[in-house]
Amino acid sequence: MPASISEIVEYCDQYLAVKQFKDYCPNGLQVAGKQQIQKIVTGVTACQALLDKAVAQNADLILVHHGYFWRGEQQQITGIKGQRIKTLLVNDVNLLAYHLPLDAHAEVGxxxxxxxxxxxxxxxxxxxxxxxxxxxxxxxxxxxxxxxxxxxxxxxxxxxxxxxxxxxxxxxxxxxxxxxxxxxxxxxxxxxxxxxxxxxxxxxxxxxxxxxxxxxxxxxxHATESYGVQALGEHLAEKFGVEHLFIDVQNPV
Ligand SMILES: [Zn+2]
Structure with a gap:
């Protein structure tokens, strides 16, 4: 049974208490895609390699710890940022990101x-x-x-x-x-x-x-922050009856 993106986002925003955090990026849905979610791919950072692998796995939703739109970054959607966002939009994939709320959470943090x-x-x-x-x-x-x-x-x-x-x-x-x-x-x-x-x-x-x-x-x-997003992905898979796959894009730093 697919779940709707709005249901998932609303649930996550509340579960992770996003309103309690002052952060350097927007927490929650960062790029909107299709309405119905059957497969969630999680990863630490929404880099191009993660997006490409997620698209190849037919992800409807990519859930990450490090998303986009950081305070002070260039606003134009060009270059690397443009390519990443284009990949999401062309493939109609949602990008959901939680930064500090996912560091701090008492269960999946x-x-x-x-x-x-x-x-x-x-x-x-x-x-x-x-x-x-x-x-x-x-x-x-x-x-x-x-x-x-x-x-x-x-x-x-x-x-x-x-x-x-x-x-x-x-x-x-x-x-x-x-x-x-x-x-x-x-x-x-x-x-x-x-x-x-x-x-x-x-x-x-x-x-x-x-x-x-x-x-x-x-x-x-990367190594210390690989576990929160996986735990949240597992939690959502159970809660909404959707598929979850964690994709590890190796990073030595
Ligand atoms: Zn981090």
Whole structure:
């Protein structure tokens, strides 16, 4: 049984509480296509490769974490942006995107899904309740060396993290935020955790970690944000009785 796009969008907007977030892009339906949805393809980023693969799979709806229309980007629909949007319009495919609401959600959020995958205990949100907070606080199941945590991340995420040591104690209390959240390192260190795990790293983060005395793990932006959108896709497939397929367009960053 197909579901209507308006039903799905309305449900997602509410389930993900999009109105509660101030974001850098519009959350919800970004490009409108056909009315009836039978197949949802999910992916991390609405790049051309994802669109092409989704079209080849006869997707009616593409659901992503990184969509379009970011604050400050060029407004014209030309070049790469023009080609991407043309692919959607020509094939009558809907593009649905959720950014911060999909990082923070208490069930399908990237941060909660990463904790589930890593078997971390969630204690609280740093800057609000779980479900609203962008950074989560918690614990590893047992105290472990930095090397152990590094191996754990590498095994579960299929990608070698970059570890910057800030101390040589074992790790137990942790904070994490998927994606590009290295700039939270000072706030996180002030709380007194042993390690902070995020996706990306910049040059200055190395010095900050060392001088703040906190271990930092850059576990991959793409790698840490691959799970929220899949969980949401599964949730929608169950809720609306539609097909769901996650397509992983590999990205080492
Ligand atoms: Zn991201």
């Amino acid at each position: 990237n941060n909660v899904q990463l904790a589930k995958l890593m078997n971390w205990k969630i204690n609280a949100g740093m800057d609000g309740d779980v479900g609203e907070a962008i950074v989560l606080l918690g614990e590893t199941q047992t105290a472990m060396s930095a090397k152990q945590l590094e191996n754990d991340l590498s095994e579960k995420l299929n990608r070698q993290p970059l570890h910057i040591a800030g101390h040589d104690r074992d790790i137990k209390k942790i904070a994490w935020c998927t994606g590009a959240a290295q700039s939270y390192i000072e706030q996180v260190a002030a709380i007194g955790v042993d390690a902070f795990i995020s996706g990306e790293i910049s040059e200055q983060t190395v010095h900050l970690a060392r001088e703040l005395g906190i271990d930092y793990f850059a576990a991959g932006h």
